[in-house]
Amino acid sequence: MRVVSGTARGCKLQPVPGMNTRPTTDRVKENVFNLIQDHVRGARVLDLFAGTGQLGIEALSRGAAHCDFVEHNKTAYNIVCKNTEAARVSERAGLHRMESNTFLSHVVKRGYDLIFLDPPYGGKALENALLQIETFDILSADGIIICESAAEDRFTHGFETVRERRYGATMITVLRLRDGGTDE
Numbered sequence: 132m133r134v135v136s137g138t139a140r141g142c143k144l145q146p147v148p149g150m151n152t153r154p155t156t157d158r159v160k161e162n163v164f165n166l167i168q169d170h171v172r173g174a175r176v177l178d179l180f181a182g183t184g185q186l187g188i189e190a191l192s193r194g195a196a197h198c199d200f201v202e203h204n205k206t207a208y209n210i211v212c213k214n215t216e217a218a219r220v221s222e223r224a225g226l227h228r229m230e231s232n233t234f235l236s237h238v239v240k241r242g243y244d245l246i247f248l249d250p251p252y253g254g255k256a257l258e259n260a261l262l263q264i265e266t267f268d269i270l271s272a273d274g275i276i277i278c279e280s281a282a283e284d285r286f287t288h289g290f291e292t293v294r295e296r297r298y299g300a301t302m303i304t305v306l307r308l309r310d311g312g313t314d315e
Contacts, residue, residue, distance in 0.1 A: 132185060135161045137192030139218035144185050147207045155249060155279060159298045160189060163277060166294060166305060167245065170275055171195055174244035177269075179231050179260060184211035184224075186247040186277075191220040195245070199225040201234045231256070235263040244274045252281040261288040261306075276306040 134142040135157060155163075163186075164171070172194035178187030179201050187198035200215070202208045208228040215221040227234055231250075246264065250256035257280055264270055265288070276290065282302045290306035297303075 139192035
């Protein structure tokens, strides 16, 4: 696992020990960033289920202004801290060790231009996070959400689907506010 492009290109990132996390493969990560390249530079980013922090670190390496990393697991949180230091992006990183729902209920409205959601596959974590993002209105008017899920996972949301791409067993879904953020 490494940073693919930008100022930290080639930096090796530490994985979280054990089998509780599923890092995004370099191939999927590179394709995701090809899809969203126009949204990264200068963006305020949220990496909600950070794991190793690799998606937020990649965004910072490619010119994002700031990234909040949210991870509740102590071991994974410590890896995010080490990885942001190794990639030399810690000065633009906010590190938050807490549950995703607690973090989402306290953030500033319309604060994020780019949100990464890569929770454990299956279950309702992705759907619940999308509901909270919509309820607390934290996505900027032109912002996008990148969801990583198992290809067979289904989830409901109130956002417009911009693009869906399947990479083997992984589905990447790009979402934005309906009508560019205006009420229907």
